[in-house]
Amino acid sequence: FLKTDLEEYVAKTWPDGIVRLVRTEERSGLIRAKIAGAKAAEGEVLIFLDSHCEANVGWIEPLVGRIAEERRTVLCPIIDAIDDYTLEYSGNGGYQIGGFTWSLHFTWQDGSPRPPHSSQYILPIR
Known part of the structure; x- marks a missing residue:
């Protein structure tokens, strides 16, 4: 579910592009993934929610x-x-x-x- 299925899910669920999937070149861990997401972000406010957060x-x-x-x-x-x-x-x-x-x-x-x-x-x- 972490490759093509996830890309299709994001594209189908948020077709307006409000949610974008950012990938690192290789597995790099949670913090480096958040840094990559922050660098790619275009909004005025960044909010990070981990998978266990609701x-x-x-x-x-x-x-x-x-x-x-x-x-x-x-x-x-x-x-x-x-x-x-x-x-x-x-x-x-x-x-x-x-x-x-x-x-x-x-x-x-x-x-x-x-x-x-x-x-x-x-x-x-x-």
């Missing part, structure tokens, strides 16, 4: 709003979870920051306390 209703507006304020901004939204056993969706009720341990394992860290008002969740972290 966009929810209203997820992009606060992000693009922050980018409009400062175009050199790098953002990561609050990430909700889907249980890997039950596939049950659960919103992220807490305020967490993705980070790494000293042994370079990814972990969620509790963020500074924020008021429960929803607009506070789009404030920058410094």
